[in-house]
Amino acid sequence: MNLTDISKLLGKPYFQASNCLIYNLDCLEAMTILPDESINLTVTSPPYNIGKEYENLLPLDDYINWCEKWITEVYRLTLCDGAFWLNLGYLSIENRAKAIPISYLIWDKIPFYLIQEIVWNYGAGVAGSKFFSPRNEKFLWYVKNSEAYIFNLDDIRDPNVKYPNQKKNGKIRVNPLGKNPTDVWEFPKVTSKSDFGID
Incomplete structure (x- = not known):
């Protein structure tokens, strides 16, 4: 499409x-208008239900049900070789958890196949006094078909990683285009206009 x-x-x-x-x-109203299997890739970071100014705070069960509804629509829209990238953080559950990964709560609501969890280390954030200072969120990489999905490794290799003396039987053992990036990504959060260079 x-x-x-x-x-x-x-x-x-x-x-x-x-x-x-x-x-x-x-999102739900818009997605219902679009036809089945019309989207290659969805990348999203939905509201975490933690009381931000742009959220409508919901009871936990209602939030999970809402997540299931829109994720089901994303699945319907995704092409057979398409992918779904989901960025999620943490929320609190009274008397149960200070910071539980949201992905734990919706694991059984997601019809996609999980390829990998990527850890996003964003460097700076809230300082804890009775807990370790949070510095990560997760990207969950899902696909619709576990045997037939697109992953262009050569396009994302790190060319700055050098491999001195990495030879076996006189041949280079590694890819000359560079190294496969790790599943830990380090880049800062964008939290204000100044992060974009806007005054």
């Missing part, structure tokens, strides 16, 4: 560029 097809279905976008459409719509 191309951008023209999407705009015909969803109407005028909030923002448009040559290769981008942004809509300010309820």
